[in-house]
Amino acid sequence: MIPESVFERTAVIETERLILRGPRKDDIYDVFAMKSDPLVTVPYCREPYTRTEQAEKWIASLEEGTKAKNAVMWFITIKSKGNVIGDCPLWNLDSESSCGELGYELNRAYWGKGIATEATSAIVDYGFKEMKLNRIEACPFSNNELSTSLLEKLGFTMEGRLRQRTFFRGKYFDQLYYGLLKEER
Numbered sequence: 001m002i003p004e005s006v007f008e009r010t011a012v013i014e015t016e017r018l019i020l021r022g023p024r025k026d027d028i029y030d031v032f033a034m035k036s037d038p039l040v041t042v043p044y045c046r047e048p049y050t051r052t053e054q055a056e057k058w059i060a061s062l063e064e065g066t067k068a069k070n071a072v073m074w075f076i077t078i079k080s081k082g083n084v085i086g087d088c089p090l091w092n093l094d095s096e097s098s099c100g101e102l103g104y105e106l107n108r109a110y111w112g113k114g115i116a117t118e119a120t121s122a123i124v125d126y127g128f129k130e131m132k133l134n135r136i137e138a139c140p141f142s143n144n145e146l147s148t149s150l151l152e153k154l155g156f157t158m159e160g161r162l163r164q165r166t167f168f169r170g171k172y173f174d175q176l177y178y179g180l181l182k183e184e185r
Contacts, residue, residue, distance in 0.1 A: 002095040002131050007069050011130065015122050018115065020074040020088065023062050027075060030084035031055040034107040043144035044105070045168035065091060072131075076106065076119045085110045088123045090131065098134040100127060104150070116150055124154060128182045135181055141166060142174035156180045 010022030032055040034040055038048045049055060065071030071091035075084045086106035093100040102124065106116050127133045138156060140147035148158075156178040164172035 001098065002069070002093060002100075002133070004069075006072060006131050007066055010066070010072055010074065011126065013074065013122050013126055014079075015118050017079060018119055018122070019077045019079055019082075020119060020122060021077065023059050023073055023075050023087075025056075025059060027059060027084045028052055028055045030107075031059060031087075034084075034086065034105065037108050039108050040105055042169075043141065043147065045141055045143075045166050045173060062089075065089075069093065069095065074119075074123060076115065078110075078115075085115070086119065088119050090123060090127050090133075090136070093131075098132060100131070100133050100136055102127075102136050102138045104147075111146070117153060120150065121154060124180065124185065128185055133182065135179055137177065137179045139178070140176055142176055148176060148178075151178045154180065155184055157184075 013020040029052065032049055032052045035049040035055060041048045062071070062073045065073070070093045071089055073087060073089040076086035076088055077084055086104065088104045090100040091103060102120060104116055104120050124136055127136050138151050140151070157180070158176055159179045160177040162175045162177070165175035166173045
């Protein structure tokens with residue numbers, strides 16, 4: 001069972017270079033900068049944002065997932081700067097089965113610097129230790145090689161493929177299923 005306390009206030013997680021914290025209303029412009037970049041959004045089969053109101057609405061919706069106790073969202077910030085450069089939720093939480101899904105996205109300016117690995121590794125550790133999860137899964141699309149590479153680096157195992165699961169921009173994409181058990185970490 002996931003402890004109720006994790007939903008009361010998003011824990012601040014500090015790594016060597018990063019601070020992972022809950023969303024704030026004033027993060028709108030940083031979120032928009034990331035989610036308006038098609039190189040960030042298209043690999044997970046989403047159109048880029050075109051208006052800051054979309055970022056504002058998305059940030060507001062995150063609170064609902066926490067209230068419903070099925071999601072916890074962390075925003076990724078660089079210690080020395082403080083601006084939001086990415087996000088990393090544990091969502092689709094199932095308290096009864098002690099299972100959740102890992103998500104992540106990162107502003108393109110920070111790709112290739114090990115930041116996604118550092119952030120997701122810290123969130124996975126938190127999920128197993130503090131949230132008492134037994135299993136964490138991730139479901140990237142087959143066109144997202146950066147994502148599958150990250151998951152394999154973290155020790156996730158590909159467990160399945162849903163063929164032609166999503167239709168996006170005139171093409172079908174397979175969705176891949178990866179899993180990591182607490183005992184494997």
